[in-house]
Amino acid sequence: MFQLRTGLYTLLFTVVVLTGCNRKDPEPENEQEEINRMEVTFTPVAGGNVVTFIFSDPDGNGGNPPTITAPALRARTIYNTTIALFKEEGNKREDKTAEIRAEADEHQFFFIVNPSTLLTHRYNDADKNNRPLGLRNIIETQAAGSGTLRIVLRHKLNKAFAGLSSSNFQQAGGDTDIDVTFPVTVQ
Amino acid sequence: MHLLFILLLTQISLLCVQAQQKLCNGRIAGKVVNSYTQQPIAGASVRWLDEILTTNIDGAFASAANHCERFAQIIISKEGFKEAVYTLPLNEEKVISLIPETLELATVTVTDKKISIGKATTTLSEISGEMLTRTQGKGLAESLSEISGVQVLRNGATIAKPVIQGLHSNRILILNNGIRQEGQQWGIDHAPEIDPFMASQLTVVKGAAAVQYGSDALGGVVLVNPPKLPTQAGIRTELHLQGASNGRQGIVSGQLSGYHSSIGWRAQLTGKRRGNIRTPDYFLANTGVRELNFSLAAGYRKERYGVEVFFSRFNTELGIFRGAHIGNLTDLQFAMSSPRPVITSDFNYQIGNPRQKATHNLLKINSYWKKPTGEWQLQYGFQHNQRQEFDIRRSGRDDIPALNLNLFTHTLDLVYEAGKGNTWQWKAGINGMAQSNLNTPGTGIRPLVPNYWVAAAGAFSMLKYTTNRWDMEAGIRYDLRHMEVRRFDRNNVLQRSERLFNNASATIGAAFYANEKLTLRTQLASAWRPPAPNELYSEGLHHGAAALEFGSDSLKTEQAWKWINSVQLKTDKIRLEISGFAQHISDYIYLAPQAETRLTIRGAFPVFHFEQTDARLLGADFTLRWQPVPAWETLFKGAMVRAKDLTNRAFLPWIPPDQVSVTLRRNLKMPSTSRWEGAYTTLTCLLTARQWRVEQERDFAPPPDGYTLLNFDSGIRYNHGRQAIDIGFSIHNLTNVAYRDYMNRFRYFADEQGRNFQLYLKYIL
Numbered sequence: 045m046f047q048l049r050t051g052l053y054t055l056l057f058t059v060v061v062l063t064g065c066n067r068k069d070p071e072p073e074n075e076q077e078e079i080n081r082m083e084v085t086f087t088p089v090a091g092g093n094v095v096t097f098i099f100s101d102p103d104g105n106g107g108n109p110p111t112i113t114a115p116a117l118r119a120r121t122i123y124n125t126t127i128a129l130f131k132e133e134g135n136k137r138e139d140k141t142a143e144i145r146a147e148a149d150e151h152q153f154f155f156i157v158n159p160s161t162l163l164t165h166r167y168n169d170a171d172k173n174n175r176p177l178g179l180r181n182i183i184e185t186q187a188a189g190s191g192t193l194r195i196v197l198r199h200k201l202n203k204a205f206a207g208l209s210s211s212n213f214q215q216a217g218g219d220t221d222i223d224v225t226f227p228v229t230v231q
Numbered sequence: 232m233h234l235l236f237i238l239l240l241t242q243i244s245l246l247c248v249q250a251q252q253k254l255c256n257g258r259i260a261g262k263v264v265n266s267y268t269q270q271p272i273a274g275a276s277v278r279w280l281d282e283i284l285t286t287n288i289d290g291a292f293a294s295a296a297n298h299c300e301r302f303a304q305i306i307i308s309k310e311g312f313k314e315a316v317y318t319l320p321l322n323e324e325k326v327i328s329l330i331p332e333t334l335e336l337a338t339v340t341v342t343d344k345k346i347s348i349g350k351a352t353t354t355l356s357e358i359s360g361e362m363l364t365r366t367q368g369k370g371l372a373e374s375l376s377e378i379s380g381v382q383v384l385r386n387g388a389t390i391a392k393p394v395i396q397g398l399h400s401n402r403i404l405i406l407n408n409g410i411r412q413e414g415q416q417w418g419i420d421h422a423p424e425i426d427p428f429m430a431s432q433l434t435v436v437k438g439a440a441a442v443q444y445g446s447d448a449l450g451g452v453v454l455v456n457p458p459k460l461p462t463q464a465g466i467r468t469e470l471h472l473q474g475a476s477n478g479r480q481g482i483v484s485g486q487l488s489g490y491h492s493s494i495g496w497r498a499q500l501t502g503k504r505r506g507n508i509r510t511p512d513y514f515l516a517n518t519g520v521r522e523l524n525f526s527l528a529a530g531y532r533k534e535r536y537g538v539e540v541f542f543s544r545f546n547t548e549l550g551i552f553r554g555a556h557i558g559n560l561t562d563l564q565f566a567m568s569s570p571r572p573v574i575t576s577d578f579n580y581q582i583g584n585p586r587q588k589a590t591h592n593l594l595k596i597n598s599y600w601k602k603p604t605g606e607w608q609l610q611y612g613f614q615h616n617q618r619q620e621f622d623i624r625r626s627g628r629d630d631i632p633a634l635n636l637n638l639f640t641h642t643l644d645l646v647y648e649a650g651k652g653n654t655w656q657w658k659a660g661i662n663g664m665a666q667s668n669l670n671t672p673g674t675g676i677r678p679l680v681p682n683y684w685v686a687a688a689g690a691f692s693m694l695k696y697t698t699n700r701w702d703m704e705a706g707i708r709y710d711l712r713h714m715e716v717r718r719f720d721r722n723n724v725l726q727r728s729e730r731l732f733n734n735a736s737a738t739i740g741a742a743f744y745a746n747e748k749l750t751l752r753t754q755l756a757s758a759w760r761p762p763a764p765n766e767l768y769s770e771g772l773h774h775g776a777a778a779l780e781f782g783s784d785s786l787k788t789e790q791a792w793k794w795i796n797s798v799q800l801k802t803d804k805i806r807l808e809i810s811g812f813a814q815h816i817s818d819y820i821y822l823a824p825q826a827e828t829r830l831t832i833r834g835a836f837p838v839f840h841f842e843q844t845d846a847r848l849l850g851a852d853f854t855l856r857w858q859p860v861p862a863w864e865t866l867f868k869g870a871m872v873r874a875k876d877l878t879n880r881a882f883l884p885w886i887p888p889d890q891v892s893v894t895l896r897r898n899l900k901m902p903s904t905s906r907w908e909g910a911y912t913t914l915t916c917l918l919t920a921r922q923w924r925v926e927q928e929r930d931f932a933p934p935p936d937g938y939t940l941l942n943f944d945s946g947i948r949y950n951h952g953r954q955a956i957d958i959g960f961s962i963h964n965l966t967n968v969a970y971r972d973y974m975n976r977f978r979y980f981a982d983e984q985g986r987n988f989q990l991y992l993k994y995i996l
Contacts, residue, residue, distance in 0.1 A: 052689075056713055070669075073675060080832055101831055103721065105831060143625050147626065220559055220834060
């Protein structure tokens, strides 16, 4: 038994040595599609302070929770609202918004407000089929209060779905690329 | 007048003398075999004029060598087989096949006491002949599920894996023509890359079988064996044509084999195409399949030695149901609450993303050398498995795979077997394996499993003791396995790690032949499985499963013990096989749900960690065939498995629910002068219970209700000289019932297949 064990070890060692010479290191993968930062910029139409909501999750699927910042919005104000998407890696920040814009006909952002009286939303851009995308929007705050704003980006959905809105977008199919909820304070 | 008379007499005398001097040393001889199983038929009667010969235990017969004729018309008959009339040339040995009258004889029964070592005390079931032809077109897992105790684990309609007595994936072993199938079998959505049309026999060994085969054989082993190369001159052709209505599937498979100056050869080709599957109410979008496979074999066989080369290539592209490609928890809940998938489709053959492409190349060279004392066998195998998975991506990356893996495996086996047919038989061997798993760069996604290299070696020894009533076997094995991994961690720093696994396995078993009718078998065996690459290194989103899975590189080897007992009863009207098993698996690796729900930019996902526990499986399965009269046959099959996570006192997930099936078969006797024969119709009722042995917190949705399926099958054979055509027609899910199966991972999203009409033709020349 001892001889057998030695014999096997020798065989194994030989195989490992013989095959070990050709082992090459892998190459790191550049995850071009990953998005881990979203900035929602509220610019008051009539002038005033710009408010930026930020969702940042640099470790992606890792255990560290994401950082969500959402400063207060002014009541009864109309904001031009734009969305920008980034991939953050270390100190590098790559803008990924252009990729979404380039495939506007396959993407759409949805804005779910709770309570629905807190804000009103209107799309302010369109894809080549004249359907909204949601990178540029107009949001009007109502009376003071608090609630949540959930922003969902759907990919490869059926944009021609009858009556497509923020309450039924799941029925239009597609995949969720972004699903972020911001706490909103209107004062 | 006188002269004429004398001349006539002389002529007649001359003729008489000539007749007496004519050579009369002709004899008829040959071998009678079962045309489906190729097993010799003993005790068949061969009638020639008024002479009756009987075949011996090897199916051989021979008359005295004192006949003057050049041809003999003989009638061969045996109870249970259709009588055959043959014209034999004298002094030539021919092989004559008899066609069984019933299903019973179309499969091999394992009661022959000359069973080779390693198979006598194991519980084996085989599929060949008519049963194989009927099910080959459905894929390997579906074919195997004809055996009680074997069930199917599905990922939608395009991916199916066999489950042997509760275990699947890398807890069972599949041998592709004697070579361990090395693909990415750890993946629950990776179907075995094997063409069932390559095989003439599928065998399932129920039992832990590490001693003979090495790691991974915890639940059992599937042996996929092609036909033996021909040893008689002449070219044999086999052609399969199959069509199915659901998915508008077409399969063509052809085979040519021949023999010339000691070399037998075979070439085989299969093509398969299918479009979207339909449930009773809607089409399942993107469930098409394409397959193109071929195999080539050639062998030089002499009495004492021989060498054989075999090459096969399997190539498939299959679509993943669009409605099952789910994002986050919210999406999953929405999909599960919808009575039907929101993504509708009509029929087409297009395969879009998400889809899988897999190719498997196998090269085998084996040789044998028979010496007076024993036989040496040397076998070399090389496999290349390439797997690409394409996902829904942005910016024109749809054609860049999200997963691109190449697995290269070399195996070398050296075995020595001695004492065949003696009281003591001995078998010993050494197995070596070298494997590398490489990610092809450029996917743009962190690899799911890292690059690794494995070198393994094992040595085993088995002993068999045979007496009149008993067979006893025992065996031991020792394995060593070295693995090196190179991967990038979260900070893109290269990490190298090595691990060494070692393991001892043992087996002991006995078979008791109480009488010709009853055989009892028992076997206690151990098996092991090192942790799989995904169990060690997963760290992220399992696409389409709405889950974050994390591995642990400190996982240990799984160790299992399986005790299996079986009873086999054969009377002239009844065939009964029952097997019961108990299995304990230490350090059983499973996905444990964690308390947290993790928030990412895509939304919330449940988190799972690969953990280890102790598991116990118990179960039983049976097959009962009853044929009260030749025209009627009934078949009962059933299986049940009880699995428990002992440490956490919980049920294990993905264990098949209890199933029972009842088949009624009517054999139609054709007139003996007719060229048509072997006509039958069957009606099968399959009952599947609801799997209530589940943990609510560990599953996304409650298990679906039990269901009843009705299947119809019929077949007939047409003979014309050397040619034969088998024609079959079957209907699966006759009543077009809408149901969901617990063992389908897509049961959260859609129903199972609706009614399916299938027609198959098998032509032999």
